[in-house]
Amino acid sequence: xxxxxxxxxxxxxxxxxxLSVALAGCGGKEEHGDLTAQKLDWQxxxxxxxxxxxxxxxxxxxxxxxxxxxxxxxxLDWSRPKGDxxxxxxxxxxxxxxxxxxxxxxxxxxxxxxxxGVSTLPAFGSDYTALRTxxxxxxxxxxxxxxxxxxxxxxxxxLDEYFQQDAIPDNAAERAQLLQRTQQFNAACEKNSKKILPxxxxxxxxxxxxxxxQVLGDAKLHYFGISYGTELGxxxxxxxxxRLGRAVLDxxxxxxxxxxxxxxxxxxxxQLALDNFAKDCTSKTTDCPIGDTEQEVKDRIAKLLADLExxxxxxxxxxxxxxxxxxNGIAQSLYSKDFWEYLTEGLEEAYDGDxxxxxxxxDSMNGRNENGEYSNVTAANVAINCxxxxxxxxxDDVQRRLPEFRAASxxxxxxxxxxxxxxxxxxxxxxxxxxDVSAPGAAPILVVGNTGDPATPYEGARKMVEAxxxxxxxxxxxxxxxxxxxxxxxxxxxxxxxxxxxxxxVPKAGTVCS
Numbered sequence: 001x002x003x004x005x006x007x008x009x010x011x012x013x014x015x016x017x018x019l020s021v022a023l024a025g026c027g028g029k030e031e032h033g034d035l036t037a038q039k040l041d042w043q044x045x046x047x048x049x050x051x052x053x054x055x056x057x058x059x060x061x062x063x064x065x066x067x068x069x070x071x072x073x074x075x076l077d078w079s080r081p082k083g084d085x086x087x088x089x090x091x092x093x094x095x096x097x098x099x100x101x102x103x104x105x106x107x108x109x110x111x112x113x114x115x116x117g118v119s120t121l122p123a124f125g126s127d128y129t130a131l132r133t134x135x136x137x138x139x140x141x142x143x144x145x146x147x148x149x150x151x152x153x154x155x156x157x158x159l160d161e162y163f164q165q166d167a168i169p170d171n172a173a174e175r176a177q178l179l180q181r182t183q184q185f186n187a188a189c190e191k192n193s194k195k196i197l198p199x200x201x202x203x204x205x206x207x208x209x210x211x212x213x214q215v216l217g218d219a220k221l222h223y224f225g226i227s228y229g230t231e232l233g234x235x236x237x238x239x240x241x242x243r244l245g246r247a248v249l250d251x252x253x254x255x256x257x258x259x260x261x262x263x264x265x266x267x268x269x270x271q272l273a274l275d276n277f278a279k280d281c282t283s284k285t286t287d288c289p290i291g292d293t294e295q296e297v298k299d300r301i302a303k304l305l306a307d308l309e310x311x312x313x314x315x316x317x318x319x320x321x322x323x324x325x326x327x328n329g330i331a332q333s334l335y336s337k338d339f340w341e342y343l344t345e346g347l348e349e350a351y352d353g354d355x356x357x358x359x360x361x362x363d364s365m366n367g368r369n370e371n372g373e374y375s376n377v378t379a380a381n382v383a384i385n386c387x388x389x390x391x392x393x394x395x396d397d398v399q400r401r402l403p404e405f406r407a408a409s410x411x412x413x414x415x416x417x418x419x420x421x422x423x424x425x426x427x428x429x430x431x432x433x434x435x436d437v438s439a440p441g442a443a444p445i446l447v448v449g450n451t452g453d454p455a456t457p458y459e460g461a462r463k464m465v466e467a468x469x470x471x472x473x474x475x476x477x478x479x480x481x482x483x484x485x486x487x488x489x490x491x492x493x494x495x496x497x498x499x500x501x502x503x504x505x506v507p508k509a510g511t512v513c514s
Contacts, residue, residue: 035073035085036214045069045091048119052146053367053375058091058122062129065093067122072215074143074208076199086196088208089147090140091118093125097133104218104245106135106501107209109142111227111251113202114380116146127487130498135222142232143208144200145380151196153189153379156372160319163366167324168414170309175395178418183425186386189379190427197428200380201387202435206236210243220245220443222501226484227251227456233445234437234464237472241442246501250448251484254460255467258433259389260401263416264408265457270416271409273334273454274298276481280337281344290347301330302411304350313355316363321355327415329361334454336482386423390430393420437467444506446497447473450488452481476507479514 045067047057058067069091076084095102106128110120117139128137141148154162162185169175190197209232213221222245225233230249237244257265278297281288291297305323312320319325333343339361346357367375398417405413423430439445445468449461458477465473478485478493485493492513499505 035075035081035211038073038215040070040072040090040215042068042070042092045118045122048116049147050373051150051152051376052116052119052141053377054369054371054373055119058125061093061125061132063096065096065125065132067125068092068094069118071147072140072208072212074211076149076195078199078204078207086143086149086199087147088140088143088212089118090138090212091121092136092138093121093132095132095134095136096129101134102136103134103502104136104220104222105138105213105216106131106222106224107212108137108139108224109226109229109232110139111225111229112145112377112381113142113228113232113384114145114377115228116141116375116377118146124487127489130494131224131501134502136216138212138216140208140212142200142205142380142384144196144383145376149196150376151189151200151379151383152192152376153185153382156374158188159366159368159374159378160372163325163328163362163368164319164322165324166309166322167418168309168327169418179395179421179424182421186382186424186426189383193379193383194427197383197387200384201431202232202235202384203239203431205232206239209236210240213243218245221247223247224501225249226486228253230447230456230464231255231435231437234439234468235435237439237442237445237468238435238437241439244439244442244445246443246504248446248448248486248497248501249464250486250497251453251456252447252449252461252464253456254463255435255437256463257460259385259391259420260393263420264401264405265459266455267405267408267413267416269454269457270331270334270412272457273452273481274301274330274409274411276452277334277340277343280340288344290344290351298411300351301347304347305411313350313353315355315359319359321350321359324415325362326350326355326358327412328365329358331412331454332361332365337480338482382422382426386426386430387428388431388435389423390433392424392426392430394424395421437464438469439472440469442468442472444474444500445472446476446500446507448476448478448485448493448497450478450480450482450485452479453483455483474506474509475511477510477512479512485513 072088073085074088075081076086118141121139144151169178231253278294308323312322315321333339367377405417447465449458451458465475496507
């Protein structure tokens with residue numbers, strides 16, 4: 001997931017731990033006070049809130065499985081566990097198999113940060129049919145997201161203007177305007193969400209998950225993290241290594257990188273995905289409608305973006321497709337090979353002066369629905385990232401680094417580099433340069449890397465395995481395209497993941513699926 005604060009949104013760093021491993025991971029006395037005794041009141045799920053993205057109540061699963069929703073109380077401030085509380089929204093589908101075969105709950109986080117698990121899990125629920133035979137499928141809106149004390153910043157009309165701005169400045173005046181607009185957005189977040197902003201760090205969400213584990217009645221947390229969810233899972237493993245059960249990390253964030261390194265890695269990742277898209281289009285038996293050679297495809301895209309900088313084209317009335325919106329839409333289409341046909345169609349139409357499809361893709365990235373209403377994904381994304389990451393980059397910092405970013409990606413380099421200023425003047429200090437995910441004593445964690453992943457480059461999987469520590473991380477490689485591996489439907493990947501989660505069979509380290 002990405003937004004104007006950068007395509008790097010999926011793979012940003014988190015905070016250092018708040019308590020030592022000795023306190024958090026010893027497996028002794030629980031630290032959550034009376035909240036561990038709360039009983040969840042599971043009811044039929046309502047339609048998603050505007051902050052969760054809106055839409056209809058989730059449909060039943062194949063075979064009649066029903067989605068249920070509940071609210072868990074968690075401390076606002078984990079350093080004061082008996083102080084004020086916030087609501088954490090949960091969703092589940094009960095295990096479909098025999099009760100005596102049930103393992104427990106399998107908790108999902110789908111990334112962002114800022115994505116609503118309550119709205120996302122039902123959308124992908126049928127993909128996890130095999131896992132549901134032995135697990136209750138569970139997800140949640142992390143604090144600051146959706147229905148869980150959501151961060152609120154600007155109105156829908158203000159966000160329309162925010163995303164229409166030039167996020168790829170070419171001169172001093174445009175740079176000043178970008179910085180001023182960023183400050184306005186950040187000030188609105190502080191004004192409207194001052195109470196929650198200091199408490200949305202990834203370590204806070206990890207502690208919520210440990211409380212969730214207890215309230216759900218599980219001795220161990222079984223976990224499936226995707227994208228930023230891999231970072232959250234790594235932080236949980238560090239804080240509570242003895243309480244982690246079977247865990248899978250898919251589309252892996254590199255936990256050793258600071259925000260600049262992460263952004264640069266994504267520039268390379270999205271450029272690789274664009275190269276693969278161009279190769280795929282021009283290698284088919286039918287003519288590629290957007291270029292005869294790989295280089296021509298990329299050259300025409302670059303020219304389109306340069307032309308849009310000078311003169312936007314009609315998008316979705318009354319908005320126009322700008323250079324920034326087109327870049328964002330192209331990036332969205334590179335998250336999955338399934339979207340490549342929409343990118344081809346969108347580029348064809350844009351070359352003819354119609355920007356609707358690319359703008360729809362950009363809107364999807366930014367959490368805007370067809371009614372012009374935004375989820376709070378952008379507000380939550382910025383708030384969590386800025387609470388997690390310590391560096392605060394200036395325009396001069398970006399200017400110095402632009403040559404390296406442009407070398408990594410002529411198309412996405414500037415956009416990702418300028419995204420680094422999104423935390424300038426943020427109200428809450430960042431916690432760390434990168435997360436600590438070392439987890440000595442944890443059970444094996446299956447770490448799945450995709451060689452063609454644009455948002456969390458493949459190298460991050462190896463770095464995660466190394467950072468988790470000897471005997472913990474087990475690497476599985478998928479030679480494919482898109483963001484993530486399990487949902488590619490690859491039988492080898494799904495077989496390995498299902499075998500581990502369902503039967504405890506740990507794949508051989510270094511297994512490759514292609």
